[in-house]
Amino acid sequence: xxxxxxxxxxxxxxxxxxxxxxxxxxxxxxxxxxxxxxxxxxxxxxxxxxxxxxxxxxxxxxxxxxxxxxxxxxxxxxxxxxxxxxxxxxxxxxxxxxxxxxxxxxxxxxxxxxxxxxxxxxxxxxxxxxxxxxxxxxxxxxxxxxxxxxxxxxxxxxxxxxxxxxxxxxxxxxxx
Amino acid sequence: xxxxxxxxxxxxxxxxxxxxxxxxxxxxxxxxxxxxxxxxxxxxxxxxxxxx
Numbered sequence: 001x002x003x004x005x006x007x008x009x010x011x012x013x014x015x016x017x018x019x020x021x022x023x024x025x026x027x028x029x030x031x032x033x034x035x036x037x038x039x040x041x042x043x044x045x046x047x048x049x050x051x052x053x054x055x056x057x058x059x060x061x062x063x064x065x066x067x068x069x070x071x072x073x074x075x076x077x078x079x080x081x082x083x084x085x086x087x088x089x090x091x092x093x094x095x096x097x098x099x100x101x102x103x104x105x106x107x108x109x110x111x112x113x114x115x116x117x118x119x120x121x122x123x124x125x126x127x128x129x130x131x132x133x134x135x136x137x138x139x140x141x142x143x144x145x146x147x148x149x150x151x152x153x154x155x156x157x158x159x160x161x162x163x164x165x166x167x168x169x170x171x172x173x174x175x176x
Numbered sequence: 177x178x179x180x181x182x183x184x185x186x187x188x189x190x191x192x193x194x195x196x197x198x199x200x201x202x203x204x205x206x207x208x209x210x211x212x213x214x215x216x217x218x219x220x221x222x223x224x225x226x227x228x
Contacts (some may be wrong), residue, residue, distance in 0.1 A: 033179060033215075033219050034219055036182075037182075037215055037216055037219065040182045040208065041212070043183070043190070043208075044186060044189075044205060044208055044209060044212070046190070047186065047189050047190050047193055047201065047205050050190060050193045051198060051201060054193055054194060054196050055193075055196050055198045061202075064205050064206065064209065067209050068209050068212060071209065071212050071213050071216055072212070074216060075219070075220075078219065078220050142194055145190065146187075146190050146191065146194055149183075149187040150187050152186070153183040153184050153187045156179060156183045157180045157183075157184075160179040161180075162180065163177070163178065163179070164177040164178075164179050
């Protein structure tokens, strides 16, 4: 059951990254530096889940996801706090009434709850490599996530080059 | 500050995880977390434009 839930969670994280790409490339909203840090949080959580799927469950894998969720949650809270005072504007579009940094904060909260539940429900960690191999859906989820990690690295290189991203990005440094 | 660095390291960690190189993936992922926290500290203390 654990691998099934981790697969679904990895697909969920890939879905979040795909939505971010949709708003970046279709709507034309470039990610800001704090947005970038929030994406890194989802990527690190995905890596932890992928480790569970590829080499077997370990609490240490969830530890990485937990650390990154706390750091990325702090980044989203920083961005929320910039706009919480009335008439201080906002960054980007809203989805179902909330901006993406608010949704990101909710997402990291859900991730922390998920990790806590999985650690509670998990049996003793089996010896790695002696578990049943992950199924086809898990393999597809891993490939999709791997592709999204590469796409994020390329997209941020195109936007920021080898330096810091602008506070209010208006275009790409490199275009095809 | 190289903003793309945590994304490149994240991709490398994902690649290592996919290749079942567990220890290497863990080390690179932890390095990515460290850089994420470092960048966060920078962006939590610098003077950002309020439109962010």
